[in-house]
Amino acid sequence: MKVxxxxxxxxxxTVVAPVGSRVAIDGGGIGFIDQAMHPSWWDESVAPPQVGDxxxxxxxxxxxxxxxxxxxxxxxxxxRRLRGPGAADQAKRN
Numbered sequence: 001m002k003v004x005x006x007x008x009x010x011x012x013x014t015v016v017a018p019v020g021s022r023v024a025i026d027g028g029g030i031g032f033i034d035q036a037m038h039p040s041w042w043d044e045s046v047a048p049p050q051v052g053d054x055x056x057x058x059x060x061x062x063x064x065x066x067x068x069x070x071x072x073x074x075x076x077x078x079x080r081r082l083r084g085p086g087a088a089d090q091a092k093r094n
Contacts, residue, residue: 001025001028002062003025003029003031003059003062003067004059004062005059005061005062006058006059006079006080006082007058007059007062007079008056008057008059008076008079009026009027009031009056009057009058009059009069010025010026010054010056011023011024011025011031011054011055011057011069012026012052012053012054012055013049013050013053013055014030014051015051016048016049016050016051018035019034019035020032020033020034020035020037020038021033021035021038021049022066023055023057023069029067030066031057031066031067031068031069032064032066032067032068033055033057033068033070033071034068034070037060037068037069037070037071037072037075038055038071038072039071039072039073042072055071056071057070057071058070058075058076058079059079060075
């Protein structure tokens, strides 16, 4: 599956490593969430990712292999502003 910058997806964590998590993107494809792009890096009350966790993410860099994703709300908010009006409603439908 080809992903685009600022696109949002639901994913499932498939592998957890010290540097981040590999995820399966709903609809096909894989991605990578750097440890600093998961809420647990910034908030100790959030559990670190575990295999099987479901997350909502946004694409930060579609040109890397695998694409780099973020599960941080602030990155989703930025992506929605960049995509324009109606982006939050569209993300809910994905």
